[in-house]
Amino acid sequence: MMPQDFVPVLLTFAVVGGFAGIALVATHFLGPKAYSPIKQDTYECGVDYIGDSRSRFSVKFYLVAVLFVMFDLEVVFMYPWAVNFRTLGTFGLATMGIFLVILTVGLLYEWKKGALEWD
């Protein structure tokens, strides 16, 4: 693996990003523009809007995000282990088995705590 292997990836970034950028700029110049204060209003099914949407929302979404960070990290830990599994053999199986048990206990704990309930 050489740094130059990533040059084509940067090329893809440029091509895809360029397409998106050009599309946005082109539609900015091509489309009609008619400003009207009522049209520029927030859409709430045609009725005057009530309050602001910068308000509070269910804590559940926050909880899911926190759980995600923990579990995703644990999955990331497994990648190097999985790639080298054939050379690690039984030792690898035993160590990762312990890790998986801890992971499962954590999942069961939050399950019983009701962190996964959504109602």
Next chain:
Amino acid sequence: MPEIVAFLIEKTLVTIFVFIVVLTVVAFTTWIERIVAGHIQMRYGPNRAGPKGLFQVAADGVKFFMKEEFIPDRANKVLFVIAPTFTFMAAGFIMAVIPFGDRIMIGGREVLLQIADLNIAVLYVLAIGSLGVYGIIAGGWASNNKYSLMGGLRASSQMISYEIAMGLAIVALLLDHGTLSLRQIVLNQQGAIWHWSVFSHPIGFIIFYVAAFAESARVPFDLPEAENEIVAGYHTEYSAMKFGLFMFGEYVHMVLGSALIATLYFGGWSIPWVTAPEEPGLLWGLATFAVLWIKTYFFVFVYMWVRWTLPRFRYDQLMNLGWKRLIPIGVVNIFITAALLVVFQHLGIAG
């Protein structure tokens, strides 16, 4: 010609070729989806613009460009403009590592029908693929609309939940292949048809496929844009090309996700029982290229089929399926796969 210049020219041509092919396929997928929907619901679907309605794609494209660019007064302007671009780019960047075909020889030069054969390709796909959620949540929040905010929150929650299940399914696959390079994974699956990973990892495949459905936010996981609850979810306030980029991003995600499923579990570009010729020419390249797209399109078709067949989940059912079913099954699947591999190793059976 110095090697570095030849390398740059080769890679630029391959990149542009792949980009154009993907974009064309994605554009026609929007048309095919409506034709499939029409036939499933016993009606014609688009058939006015051009023969069989084929020019519908061009008509839609022109309309995206010619519509008024609309930004609500109360929106956060910068984020509102950046968000759809971000979603589209996160979906499109995945094409960089997908092996679209084998190596071919052109004028004594070895050309790989893949933009970049990274040795961390699987990690790259997961990392870039998960960036799409930023565009959606930014778009939902920046619109300053309650429906958009709800859609954005739902989308982010759903996507991050199923990302874990997807990661676990891939770990089980990596135990077997022992590499993160997608090209190497395809090479491992060459030969007889039962060398395809789907036969050795059926549970992992099911988890991955369900998670891929949820990641692309399509029926039955389309709660982020459930139109009878929250209008159009995170893209309620979007119009013209900014909406177009959101929609295009979704289709790119679907097509490249299907290509990834074909690559990881169904042998990618490899043709069962056929080995690469000694001197792989353009014909071999086209054959492998076509085989990958046939496999990919089968999964794209299943996406459409499911979309017009199944109803939508409720949000608690969606979360239960992700956290209480797929993740435990994924963990158990890893452990069983690892244990079986160790047993096979001791018995001296490879693979």
